[in-house]
Amino acid sequence: MAQQRILLLDDDEQMLDLYQELLKQLPSKPEVHVSSSGARAIALLESEPFTLLITDLRMPKMDGLQVLAIVRRKFPHLRIVVLTGVLDEEYRSRAYAQGVELFWQKPGTSEEVKLFQDCIESLLDREIHNEGGFRGMQSKSLVDLIQLECLSRSSSVLHVTQGALNGKIWVQNGEITDAITGQFTGEEAFKEILSWKSGNFEILPADPQHARTITNSYQGLLLDSAQALDEWRGQQSDAGKSGETVAPGAAPSSLSALTRFEGVEFVLTIPPDEKTPGESWALENTRQITAWARATQRRLVKLGEELEAGALAQVSGFGLQRHWALAHDTQKGLLCVGFRRSLPADKVEQTMKHVFTKWVS
Amino acid sequence: MGFLTKFNKEPKPELKRLPSGTFTIDAGCRVVSSTVPSWVPDGQVRDIGQQVLAIFEGARHANLQFSELVVQYAAFKITARAMRGGAIIFLSPRAMQSIIAP
Numbered sequence: 001m002a003q004q005r006i007l008l009l010d011d012d013e014q015m016l017d018l019y020q021e022l023l024k025q026l027p028s029k030p031e032v033h034v035s036s037s038g039a040r041a042i043a044l045l046e047s048e049p050f051t052l053l054i055t056d057l058r059m060p061k062m063d064g065l066q067v068l069a070i071v072r073r074k075f076p077h078l079r080i081v082v083l084t085g086v087l088d089e090e091y092r093s094r095a096y097a098q099g100v101e102l103f104w105q106k107p108g109t110s111e112e113v114k115l116f117q118d119c120i121e122s123l124l125d126r127e128i129h130n131e132g133g134f135r136g137m138q139s140k141s142l143v144d145l146i147q148l149e150c151l152s153r154s155s156s157v158l159h160v161t162q163g164a165l166n167g168k169i170w171v172q173n174g175e176i177t178d179a180i181t182g183q184f185t186g187e188e189a190f191k192e193i194l195s196w197k198s199g200n201f202e203i204l205p206a207d208p209q210h211a212r213t214i215t216n217s218y219q220g221l222l223l224d225s226a227q228a229l230d231e232w233r234g235q236q237s238d239a240g241k242s243g244e245t246v247a248p249g250a251a252p253s254s255l256s257a258l259t260r261f262e263g264v265e266f267v268l269t270i271p272p273d274e275k276t277p278g279e280s281w282a283l284e285n286t287r288q289i290t291a292w293a294r295a296t297q298r299r300l301v302k303l304g305e306e307l308e309a310g311a312l313a314q315v316s317g318f319g320l321q322r323h324w325a326l327a328h329d330t331q332k333g334l335l336c337v338g339f340r341r342s343l344p345a346d347k348v349e350q351t352m353k354h355v356f357t358k359w360v361s
Numbered sequence: 362m363g364f365l366t367k368f369n370k371e372p373k374p375e376l377k378r379l380p381s382g383t384f385t386i387d388a389g390c391r392v393v394s395s396t397v398p399s400w401v402p403d404g405q406v407r408d409i410g411q412q413v414l415a416i417f418e419g420a421r422h423a424n425l426q427f428s429e430l431v432v433q434y435a436a437f438k439i440t441a442r443a444m445r446g447g448a449i450i451f452l453s454p455r456a457m458q459s460i461i462a463p
Contacts, residue, residue, distance in 0.1 A: 057376055058375075058376055063376050063377065064376075065376060065377070086376065088376075090378070090454055091376060093436060093454075093455065094379070094435075094436040094454075097435035097436040097455065098435060099435075285424050285425075288422065288423035289425055291423070292419045292420055292423040292425065295415075295419055296416050296419065296420075299412045300412065300432055303408065303412050304434050306405070306408070307379060307380070307405070307409075307434075307437060308377050308379070309379060309435070309436055309437035310434045310435025310436040310437065311434065311435045312432070312433075312434055313433045313434060313435055314433045315430070315431070315432050315433070316430075316433075317420065317425070317427035317429065317430050317431075318427055318428065318429040318431075319425075319426045319427030319428055319429075320426070321426055324425065324427065345431070349431075349433075
């Protein structure tokens with residue numbers, strides 16, 4: 001089994017020595033490297049693979065939030081833990097928004113030190129056993145977890161995230177009672193959440209007062225979801241084999257799935273490479289909007305970096321004629337979607353998340 | 362356990378805060394009124410205003426008319442409404458609740 005590698009970032013050399021010793025005592029015996037500056041830490045991450053980055057927030061020159069922004073962009077799969085004396089809720093929120101696994105106050109007692117060591121060991125252990133799928137409180141697939149919760153007749157709320165999408169599944173005494181994600185609720189939402197290929201989940205306390213909308217048994221629900229997924233995969237595979245001819249005026253095959261969402265009026269995809277043409281559906285002034293979308297993205301990414309506001313998630317506009325939204329994926333480029341003006345703002349935002357997730361998957 | 366005293370010590374440089382509040386700018390990108398705290402540099406407020414106006418202007422040229430712009434970062438939200446060539450801009454750091462709530 002490969003040795004786990006931890007990179008520890010703090011501007012205080014004494015703290016580095018201390019934590020290095022604490023981490024070396026972990027049962028998994030990780031290899032611990034240290035850095036006293038953000039720039040050196042990023043250089044180290046670029047030159048060698050690491051399992052985990054543990055970083056302080058308050059540091060001179062490049063602070064922890066700046067490091068987080070850069071690291072999250074360059075190494076999206078690296079696990080990150082913040083270890084800091086800063087107890088401000090705003091920074092905690094911003095760190096979590098950058099996708100950190102844990103936000104730890106620097107331990108002050110021997111019990112807290114032990115707890116910190118246990119948490120890091122647990123994270124490393126999860127990394128060893130992680131075979132893709134869902135990352136969450138436990139290293140299990142979502143279906144496994146639902147089955148476990150139901151078989152043990154537990155009561156809980158599963159909070160599931162995939163990229164920008166959020167979903168919740170209510171379990172009461174081993175029965176699935178409700179689910180919600182975006183515009184979907186009940187069984188529809190449950191099936192939608194189960195169709196997500198990967199993501200994170202956490203178990204929240206039970207909510208017995210929550211109204212029940214699902215009456216189907218959990219076995220029936222899991223079976224229906226699996227069948228729906230199989231059918232969808234079958235259709236995708238058949239379409240791929242037949243070459244799927246596109247009717248005149250219809251969306252190009254790669255966009256057709258995106259045009260089926262409620263309220264979508266136009267779709268424009270803009271690849272990262274400026275020489276490669278994008279694809280569009282139901283849009284006339286493609287060239288001008290492409291140039292404007294690229295410029296807008298560049299402006300807002302730069303502004304976000306200056307403000308240390310975290311990654312740019314979504315941009316949307318609301319007008320009398322129609323609404324639109326713009327989102328970016330590092331590999332696929334920009335997605336610009338137009339919506340009917342009658343669609344409320346929160347629906348535009350939610351639908352865009354669904355369209356975007358469909359596009360990147 | 363004397364070494365534990367090392368965990369809580371030394372003053373460190375302050376982390377940068379995200380601006381909050383509302384301001385209006387005219388078509389020349391001059392700040393007309395503002396409730397943004399005084400610790401936020403004027404240049405930063407103007408920069409946000411400039412970017413917003415440039416986006417509205419670019420969209421007009423691309424024939425994409427809209428009057429409200431919402432920019433969502435992982436930890437920050439900018440909402441801007443076009444007003445006679447200028448704009449009113451709302452800056453709001455996002456709270457933890459809104460990040461995790463579905």
